[in-house]
Amino acid sequence: MRVSVEEKHQVVTSDWKQTLPVLTGRCVRLRELRVSDAPTLFSMLTTREVSRFISPPPTTVDGFERFIEWTHRERAEGRHVCFAVVPEGMDSAIGIFQLRQLEPTFTTAEWGFAIGAPYWGTGVFMDAARLVVEFALETVGVHRLEARAAVANGRGNGALAKIGAVREAVLRQSFLRHGEYLDQALWSIVKDDWRQTKAVWGSIIH
Ligand SMILES: CC(C)(COP(=O)(O)OP(=O)(O)OC[C@H]1O[C@@H](n2cnc3c(N)ncnc32)[C@H](O)[C@@H]1OP(=O)(O)O)[C@@H](O)C(=O)NCCC(=O)NCCS
Numbered sequence: 001m002r003v004s005v006e007e008k009h010q011v012v013t014s015d016w017k018q019t020l021p022v023l024t025g026r027c028v029r030l031r032e033l034r035v036s037d038a039p040t041l042f043s044m045l046t047t048r049e050v051s052r053f054i055s056p057p058p059t060t061v062d063g064f065e066r067f068i069e070w071t072h073r074e075r076a077e078g079r080h081v082c083f084a085v086v087p088e089g090m091d092s093a094i095g096i097f098q099l100r101q102l103e104p105t106f107t108t109a110e111w112g113f114a115i116g117a118p119y120w121g122t123g124v125f126m127d128a129a130r131l132v133v134e135f136a137l138e139t140v141g142v143h144r145l146e147a148r149a150a151v152a153n154g155r156g157n158g159a160l161a162k163i164g165a166v167r168e169a170v171l172r173q174s175f176l177r178h179g180e181y182l183d184q185a186l187w188s189i190v191k192d193d194w195r196q197t198k199a200v201w202g203s204i205i206h
Helices: 035-045 061-076 124-140 154-163 191-203
Strands: 028-032 080-087 095-101 108-115 144-150 166-177 180-190
Touching: 028 124, 035 061, 035 095, 061 080, 080 124, 095 124, 108 124, 124 144, 124 154, 124 191, 144 154, 144 166, 154 166, 154 180, 180 191
Parallel strands: 108 144
Antiparallel strands: 028 080, 080 095, 095 108, 144 180, 166 180
16 A cells, blocks of 8 residues: 555644654654653663663663653753654653754754664654654754764664665764773764655655
8 A cells, every 4th residue: 555654644843942742653652751751761771682782871760750851951942852752552652762952053963762672673663763853854953963873783773774864984982881982883864865765755655
């Protein structure tokens, strides 16, 4: 069946510094984090497989609550956006997508993401990622969206390639994790690339 992306992906524009809009995809909803998301985020994002290649997540439920409150303050200041990933039929967050400005106008930004391992390979990533990229480029005003992924992080790099990001460089020994300096790949999406990718998705998704 051919399905128009425009029909299925709903991106709502709002004053995101006041409160984040709810973005609705085919199988996920993205919304502002709630302090009540802390227990599920703690159980989903602190496992070894999820946290292996990312900055260390909080180590307690309280720590996640403080992180969530911090994201609200950063959003209000217009520096940072953090969406909760909520699969269809659920109420709690099973992952997050973050977007942070790399300079004060937010035209260059960096994104990062983590999803609970039970949801890997389910389509949740792609659905959420499309919504976040669209939100960044069309609502926040980002022109260039960067991501860094440890070279050894197969799924992270595979996911970025799949969303249409371009691998630009290797940042040697740029990330200290578990006492070891890791090389990272630098990926980017620029607005013109995205328009072309969307044109392809607009004709068919599968
Ligand atoms: C990154 C993350 C959000 C991606 O979500 P996901 O559901 O695993 O992603 P998907 O399965 O949709 O896509 C990953 C792709 O990488 C591919 N892949 C998996 N292992 C791979 C490897 N070792 N080398 C290359 N590609 C690999 C998968 O086959 C898949 O591509 P396909 O759908 O064409 O088969 C999730 O894996 C995660 O939360 N990881 C832990 C946190 C993290 O590393 N975040 C990224 C920081 S940049």
